[in-house]
Amino acid sequence: MKSKLIAISMILLMGCSSTRLVSTWKNPDIVLFDAYQVLVVGMVQDDNARMEYETKFVEALKEQGVDAVRSMDLFDVEFTTSERSEEELEEVEQQLLDKGFDAILFTKVVGTENRRTFKEHINDVDKMFMRFTNDYLEHQEIYYDPEYYDTFNIYHSETSLYCICVGKEIELIWRGEVDVTEPANVNKAINSYIKLVTKSMGEEDVIF
Template identity: 55%
Template sequence: MKKLSILLLVLFVSCSSTSLVENWKNPDIVLFDAQKVLIVGMTQNENARERFETKLQKEFDKRNVEAMRSLDVFDVSFTDSKKTEKELDDVEQSLLDKDFDAILFTKVTGSENRESFLRTLAKLDNYKGRFNDDYLRNQDIYYDDDYYEKFDVYHAETTLYCICEGKDRSMIWRGSIDVTDPKNIEKTVDDYIKLIVLAMEEQDLIFRKDK
């Protein structure tokens, strides 16, 4: 049954505008459930961010898991200026105070070619840090107008972080995804979310396959 599920995942991505390049899961985690998840989409494209966070929130709603968009949780000014490590620690603590226990963090990155992107992935193999570290390293996505160039393939990463009280606040899962020539934002977002859901179902992370 497991092999069949993996085959279906491969067949899905082969006919989609998105494809899964890397699928890493913390080897110490077998199952992971969350009661309240913050959805963060990091991109300069506000239309894409709103569409992505809203549609992904609906996937959580279908499964009776509470989830909120970063657009509704963060102040309007949050992404207008760079944040320090101390400020992000305060944000994380405020999320704990509001009973959040997980963050699903997606960021869109670019690469001149696939080879250079794969070299970047190799470096990521050693990164198993926290949400704060990830945000700090990539927040230029919001501000640098030259961050994106015209690429035939865009690269994105979705990472699940645990921020559970009394537990290590660390990475649970990371999926690295290629997005091919995303001219249609709505279709691209739909394909991306379907792929995230399928990948997380396969890993028994929050989402569960229908019986």
């Protein structure tokens, strides 16, 4: 019984984690990649969330000795308010190259998944209901408790690192896929996300 409770507790603790690294990909032609000036781009509609994300990621990069700039400090306010053409983006790439940037760290949400969970009866893991009345009484809140089922969103996001290389098209160096469970505290979720991504890049000899 005790071992089962420990196992279930571990599963629940893991499930409570709001940020999870799903997978990573690194360009097989790149062994080490050092970046000296990185543009941090958070593709988010909410301006406050974008500012918070880009600011904290810039701070995390600077702590590691990497110069970084927020996209919101570089792009005009109007730039993200409407659709841009391929030619306009190529002009931006050239401007970044001219200003000494050698990498772009680009994060976006690529999908959202709605899920439902339900209250766990941890104390009754080993209970076998032999009578209908006991089973019914134990679980009847399913009928009337609005919080028995908890609906939440999982945001599937990607962070990609692109190299701005002279004489080349911008080349993908590294990509990480991360699932973020709808957080109660956005700031903590952003901190966890950045910590997870930077740790993974460091382990794969990217930037750090």
